[in-house]
Amino acid sequence: MNEVTYSKFRWYILITLIICTASTAIGLIGPAPLTGDIMKSMNQTDPGKILLITMSTFNLFVAISALCGGFLMDKFGVIKVFIGGIIAISLGAFLVPFIGNTYWGMFVVRFLQGIGTGPIMASSAPLAAAYFPHKERSIVTGFQGFSVALGVVLGLSIIPRLTVAFGGNWQKALMMIGPLGIVGIVMASIIAFGPKPPEVYAERTPEEHQSAIAHAFKHALAQPVTWVAIAAYFCMSWIFQAFNDLTPSYIALDPPVGLGLGSVKGGDYLVLAQIFFMGGSVLGGVITDKVFKGNGRPVMATGFLIGAIMSVLIKYDFITANHAVLIFCLAAAGFFYSWVNPQAVGYIAKNYPSEITGKLGGLATGISIFGGFLAPTVGATLISITGRYMMSINVLAGMCAIGFIVSLFLKPKKFS
Numbered sequence: 001m002n003e004v005t006y007s008k009f010r011w012y013i014l015i016t017l018i019i020c021t022a023s024t025a026i027g028l029i030g031p032a033p034l035t036g037d038i039m040k041s042m043n044q045t046d047p048g049k050i051l052l053i054t055m056s057t058f059n060l061f062v063a064i065s066a067l068c069g070g071f072l073m074d075k076f077g078v079i080k081v082f083i084g085g086i087i088a089i090s091l092g093a094f095l096v097p098f099i100g101n102t103y104w105g106m107f108v109v110r111f112l113q114g115i116g117t118g119p120i121m122a123s124s125a126p127l128a129a130a131y132f133p134h135k136e137r138s139i140v141t142g143f144q145g146f147s148v149a150l151g152v153v154l155g156l157s158i159i160p161r162l163t164v165a166f167g168g169n170w171q172k173a174l175m176m177i178g179p180l181g182i183v184g185i186v187m188a189s190i191i192a193f194g195p196k197p198p199e200v201y202a203e204r205t206p207e208e209h210q211s212a213i214a215h216a217f218k219h220a221l222a223q224p225v226t227w228v229a230i231a232a233y234f235c236m237s238w239i240f241q242a243f244n245d246l247t248p249s250y251i252a253l254d255p256p257v258g259l260g261l262g263s264v265k266g267g268d269y270l271v272l273a274q275i276f277f278m279g280g281s282v283l284g285g286v287i288t289d290k291v292f293k294g295n296g297r298p299v300m301a302t303g304f305l306i307g308a309i310m311s312v313l314i315k316y317d318f319i320t321a322n323h324a325v326l327i328f329c330l331a332a333a334g335f336f337y338s339w340v341n342p343q344a345v346g347y348i349a350k351n352y353p354s355e356i357t358g359k360l361g362g363l364a365t366g367i368s369i370f371g372g373f374l375a376p377t378v379g380a381t382l383i384s385i386t387g388r389y390m391m392s393i394n395v396l397a398g399m400c401a402i403g404f405i406v407s408l409f410l411k412p413k414k415f416s
Contacts, residue, residue, distance in 0.1 A: 025151020061114025069119025070362015142285025
């Protein structure tokens, strides 16, 4: 078999993936710090309803579209679906000033942005499999984790400031996601006209090729290790969403409910954890490919294990009484959490034919985002029942422990 040659154009593709994924994450988190402003515009007194329409609805449609997007990417190609997703996100952003003041108008906005985000979140596996050599695929999937955290940091930092700069006009602030999406559309369109990914399968008739793809997908779903990777992805998506939801309010609210440090520190500490998450996402992929020769199991298991320890520690007074130690635990949790999902997605990109990585990546992303959808629901319910955060933190640490056990079964494959 001739050696496959990968174009250097792949690094432009990686930059495009980073920018577009970060844009989706800004769209994801953008309304969260504006809940009070949105309540006033909609004449609502229940913040739960605002969070439901802006955050929960978004995550639900991301999960559904990720599942569908995987099949679309394998059928029409990653880049076409990618461009379609960014167009939907941008359209939603530009509609905010016109319909965002109403409950159902915001539903339409978050529907468009959710269905646009799902395929992009599921795109790293097929992109890595199509355009990058095997030894670089964990690095690519790691950079998508980096991009999500980068977008969250930018969204938490920029959107509230834009709202203030626009005289409290939160609609105009959220609309600014649209121009960033246009940049992504242009960059992704350039990929469509750039070098094509190398063909790595033998010549077949179209019928034989489709039959081979269907067989490969069924075979992948029959492998227990496929579901190990998906289960690990689900666990960390639950953990990451719960961590993002718990941290600011746990730090901010007065005792005995929280730590009583105020909302400013709550937001600042979460941003700091996200920055460490960004660094860990890239480093974890490098360690997998350069140190463990593509075997993601040790990196994933370490991420879950240390993440569990750090999650438990933030419950105790001897940790929370010292702000420096608390910050260290939160930053370390974010850093090691980030080691998990790139290994799960990277496993799919490395171990399955590129023709089915879209389906598998979409399946994994869709299922995992349902975990992200359930996490705040379970956490909020436990806080309402107990009046404190301890049980929710226990669940967070418990998911880390489950993920650690699951990760031990991520059996690496041998490549010639």
